Amino acid sequence: MTDLNIDGMAIAPGVVETIISMAARDIDGVASVGDPTTSGIMSIFGGGKPSTQGIEIETGEDDELIISIRLYVKSGFVLSDLAAKVRQAVADAVETQIGAKVGAVDIYIDGIQFDN
Secondary structure, three states: OOOEEEOOEEEOHHHHHHHHHHHHHOOOOEEEEOOHHHHHHHHHHOOOOOOOOOEEEEEOHHHOEEEEEEEEEEOOOOHHHHHHHHHHHHHHHHHHHHOOOEEEEEEEEEEEEOOO
């Protein structure tokens, strides 16, 4: 994805991905965005910046964003409820912080993290 242009302001894809990652991680039950082993390594070298691995953004009709997020979730949560909360949080964050319309937020659950 190239820079997103909103009201004469160019926003780099990494900024949008960071907003999405932070919104998803704030939901109780989300263990990580993207592969947790890679996310952990990235946070060590990236200075604590949230991982944007596992996020894809496309522009759909009417310049709406189509967002795909790959998640690892914690056990004990109803997956459909968790996905709905992530969808809403991501859409709200993107619309509030950058003013872009969100057409869809597709959630892919790649794994479940169990407590020891």
